[in-house]
Amino acid sequence: MADNSLVTGVVAGGLVALGLVGAGAFVGNGIIHANAGDRTVLVRGLAERNVQADLAVLPIRFTASGEVLSEVQAKIDSDLVIVRRFLARQGYPESAVTLGRLEVADTRSREYSNQQGPRFILAQTVVVRTGDVARVQGTTRAMNDLVRQGVVMQDFAGPTYIFTKLNDVRPAMIAQATAAARSGAQQFAEDANARLGPIKEATQGSFEILDRDGVGEASQSPDQKVRVVTTVRYQLR
DSSP states (O other): OOGGGOOOEEEEOOOOOOEEETTEEEEEEEEEEEETTEEEEEEEEEEEEEEEOOEEEEEEEEEEEESOHHHHHHHHHHHHHHHHHHHHHTTOOGGGEEEEEEEEEETTSGGGTTOOSOSEEEEEEEEEEESOHHHHHHHHHTTHHHHHTTOEEOSOOOOEEEOOOHHHHHHHHHHHHHHHHHHHHHHHHHHTTOOEEEEEEEEEOOOEEEETTSSSOGGGOSEEEEEEEEEEEEEEO
């Protein structure tokens, strides 16, 4: 390393500043790099905000099986009527319900030559897509009604919940994270007997949407949390 860039000292430390802003919290931490003629502090600011999913997607997949294709198809058609009637009673308009493709498997074909059981297996999917998240939660609890009517459910994993209004909270959260970073940098400057100077460089991390309680995937619960981290380097004087 050249003489004019000889490192004269390194001061390192950590700070956590935690406080509530609206529905979120922020923290800051960083490390001071002291080089000859160029002292800076690198800090990170975290902003979090609790949000409610505003879109729910509920797939309902059901199957029928048997030896005669026409009979199995008739059972699927009958179950489809039951499912549509169930969703209508739940209060969904026709525009919120879409019909997926019909899947047909012949277990006697070459692909399934070693399969046992009924020859034909048909599967149909109906998808509910709505902004009425609370209604979807109620529908999920009522799915046993379909089972009691003879509908054979398959691979039911529940609805997917989506928060679509990230742009509405983005500006305030970036400001919150930046304020958290500056608070940490100010404390570091005081600890180093220096004055905080202007921003030398800054980067914004990606926004994350997480489960509010941290117990599963965000998409499995309407109660979610948005998080973003900013990284800022300040000049020290």
